[in-house]
Amino acid sequence: MRALPVVVAVLLLVVPVAGAISPAAGSESPAVVQASGPVAVDSADPVVVDPVAVGSADPIAPSRPQTGPSQIDRANLTFRTLSAPADADPRVSSALRGANLGPALSFSVDDADAAAETAAVVDRIENAETNTERQRLILAALSQVERDEVSLSSRQSDVFSAHASGNLSDRELLNELVRISATAREYxxxxxxxxALSEETDGFSSPTRLDELQVALQVYEGPVRDLALSTARGERSATEIHVESTASSVTLAAIVDGEYVRETFRYDRWDRGGGPISNDRAIEVTTESYPETAALRQPDAFGAGAVQRITIPHEYGLLRTFVSGGTERVFVEHQRIDLDDFPDTERVAATGDGFNVTVERSYVGGPVTVTVLDEETGEPAPDVTVTKSVGGGDSRAIGNTNDDGVVRTLSPAESYRITVVDEPRVVVVDGLRPIPTPRLVDDE
Structure with missing residues (x-):
């Protein structure tokens, strides 16, 4: 079984989403046009949108291209998501992630220490004086990784709980999750x-539990953690990340390279002491939980023992799940969805001060697409500032529209307001709320 490549992780920095509008563009300006209330738009009406690229790094875990025509009715397509427990009251926030050299250097030392320990383990095994001693050292090293994985799980569970209770900041949560991910990759x-050393040892073969442990370690990785890492390393520009936590779960989401990227971890759906689960049963669990996505392509299973990893690369992105043998439920989800094809939205429109503004709302943590057109010509309005205000708070810039008049952000959990600013013109779309989250079939 091949492991994922090792990534040197670094600490991250959270800075407030900057760019509050100036008084000249605020609600007291006489040029402000307040829409007379959002107007629902038929979801079948076309809106021209293009991805907004973030940074220049390679796509995260690229999916395979779809072979053959899709038989799915795109108008009725939905992508269900693993979310916080339905009866929980999650802590929800959003922050801009950027690089920070000081913490990065500090964390690099920690990562180097872990790599040094791996090198020391290999050196001890290779220099064993007898074949029996070599086998003993291999088994001891494997047992140590098993104990380390248990500690890693406990550490992550504590981080979830601390953030949900307000005892850990967003920055501290994401820093620790990236540390955990990097540690898991080093293990x-x-x-x-x-x-490899087992295969080179006479009369000895790799224990089955080694493969099981490798799959278990991969549950601590995720596409948003990878994104946060690359941002902290300066490989991408600052990126908005949605953070949602309960005592037993964490959801992270972001928009990157024209895709919506999301990961969720649910401890309440994982039985660490549970028995094994087969590839076929894990595929059935994923198919039953995500019927629409599973209809796009046959899932691939990869795993052993009590955890199975199921992957569905499809024409709209990628779904990856981890299924627990003890509960026979999905407890980790990774999603990538092309924003051009993102189906789970409802549109609201407003017109005023020379602009036609359309806001495509989605569920909490999902992508929100704002399209600004010239009211007279219907042409896209590029380089127009768009801000977001959550729960009556201050307006903060989410960016400028691109050549197609489009800019994107992530949906908050509260009521929010979108403001289009091109001084002296201002259009406000108020009273926006997220739509219901399309939860898993067994979690509705």
């Missing part, structure tokens, strides 16, 4: 080294 790399 995974260590297992690869142990596997």
């Amino acid at each position: 995974d790399h260590r297992l690869e080294e142990i596997d």
